[in-house]
Amino acid sequence: LGLPDMKLPIQYVFTYPDRMESNWAEAKFSDIAYLTFEDPDLVKFPCIRLAYEALQRGGSAPAALNVANDNTVAAFLAGEISFTEIATLNEMALVEHNWTTQPDLDFLLELESWGKQFIDSRxxxxVTV
Structure with a gap:
């Protein structure tokens, strides 16, 4: 938890890989009156909804979602897809992967390969970028 101030992150960028001492105020829990938490908006944040679905389904679903997300985020960062396509492609992979209740290491290694090929082909x- 920190103060809502970008000075420290910017200092980290400019001094990386070294660190420089600063005299800026630190966050004190005693100064924070309260924290509030709300349920996430699953329409606005569809990847959170997908994570909940994968966890509820269990088995290989969380791993399939993770593999898909690794590949869709990489594609987004490379300019190959739009930001909103991340969730769409992740959901396709989650639905279409060969689900199993108890994935072993061989299954997970195959899933990683399948996930990359699946996302690349989709x-x-x-492509809409």
């Missing part, structure tokens, strides 16, 4: 079909 990107080629649906």
């Amino acid at each position: 990107i080629k079909e649906t």
Whole structure:
């Protein structure tokens, strides 16, 4: 938890990989009156909804979502897909992967390969950037 101030993160960027002492105020829990938490908006943040679904389904679903997300985020950062396509492609992979209740290491290694191929092929079909 920190103060809502960008001075320290900016200092980290300018002094990386070294660190420089600063005399800026630190956050004190005693100064914070309260924290509030709200349920996330699952329409506005569809990847959170997908994570909940994968956890509820269990088995290989969380791993499938993770593999898909790794590949969709990489594609987004490379400019191959739009930000909103991340959730769409992740959901496709979650639905279409070969689900199992108890994935072993071999299954997970195959899932990683499948996930990359699956996302790559869907990107080629649906490029909109």
